Amino acid sequence: MLALDRNSAAFDFPPVRGRAFDYLIASSPHSGSKLLSEALHQAGSAGAPQEYFGREAMADFARRWGVGTIDNYVRALRKHRTTDGGVFGFAAHYHHFEDQIGPGLMADHFAGFRPILFLRRDRIAQASEWAKATLLGRTESEDGEEVASGAPRYDAKLVDDLADQIAFEERGWRDYFRAEGVVPHVVFYEDLMLDFGGTTRAVFEYLGLETPRALEDQTLGATTNQPVDLWAWRSRRGIARSRRRSGPIRRAATPTSEAWASAPQPVSLLTGP
Numbered sequence: 001m002l003a004l005d006r007n008s009a010a011f012d013f014p015p016v017r018g019r020a021f022d023y024l025i026a027s028s029p030h031s032g033s034k035l036l037s038e039a040l041h042q043a044g045s046a047g048a049p050q051e052y053f054g055r056e057a058m059a060d061f062a063r064r065w066g067v068g069t070i071d072n073y074v075r076a077l078r079k080h081r082t083t084d085g086g087v088f089g090f091a092a093h094y095h096h097f098e099d100q101i102g103p104g105l106m107a108d109h110f111a112g113f114r115p116i117l118f119l120r121r122d123r124i125a126q127a128s129e130w131a132k133a134t135l136l137g138r139t140e141s142e143d144g145e146e147v148a149s150g151a152p153r154y155d156a157k158l159v160d161d162l163a164d165q166i167a168f169e170e171r172g173w174r175d176y177f178r179a180e181g182v183v184p185h186v187v188f189y190e191d192l193m194l195d196f197g198g199t200t201r202a203v204f205e206y207l208g209l210e211t212p213r214a215l216e217d218q219t220l221g222a223t224t225n226q227p228v229d230l231w232a233w234r235s236r237r238g239i240a241r242s243r244r245r246s247g248p249i250r251r252a253a254t255p256t257s258e259a260w261a262s263a264p265q266p267v268s269l270l271t272g273p
Helices: 033-043 055-065 070-081 094-109 123-135 156-180 189-194 196-207 230-246
Strands: 021-027 087-093 114-119 185-188
Touching (some): 021 033, 021 156, 070 087, 070 094, 094 156, 114 156, 114 196, 123 156, 185 189, 185 196, 189 196
């Protein structure tokens, strides 16, 4: 049994010859990047970008395709998840990059890739969502399903630690892109929520693909009417109190694509079947 439906053959593409380009959606946990991945998959022309280098995905695909090395795994991914136009996309958190991918694999299999960096301006809200999911014993699911049993107790230290982890992942991506000499197209979760059509259109233009009309006209609803995240509110209140006691806390900048170049620099390969 597969861990996720998206790892099944139903999401595969017919075998193709030729290669147009690869792209990477670089993010951190609970950033909301799956909204963008799903939009790109719906288009058909942009492939099926998902977190192929997460443990559950790698275990599922290794069993499906009978591969045992990382190189054969990537070849199988290309065979089954590349569009008829030769486009292959994948998503990864920085810890996936550290644990499973690395610069060597990128150079060997994804040379010339087009990077998309997905960020969330409200890092406290992101950390709060991640903390609640962690305490409930579940992770962000690729199909959007969440199963909760009871309300977890607020944990300020966990939220703070995860906010630091998010900052670490963002800094890791920035350092890698800078070392490779590439400038990513930056997408913010908040922009996607407020202007889904315009934000996705900019991504398709960056990739050189036509934007489906259905996506241009789609909206996700304004965020101003969303309920207040009490965990994030409590964490911000704690930060405000700390600032009053010890002065302002400096936060790393999250530059746009245009400002990227001048921004301040801040197990085993496969799980056994």
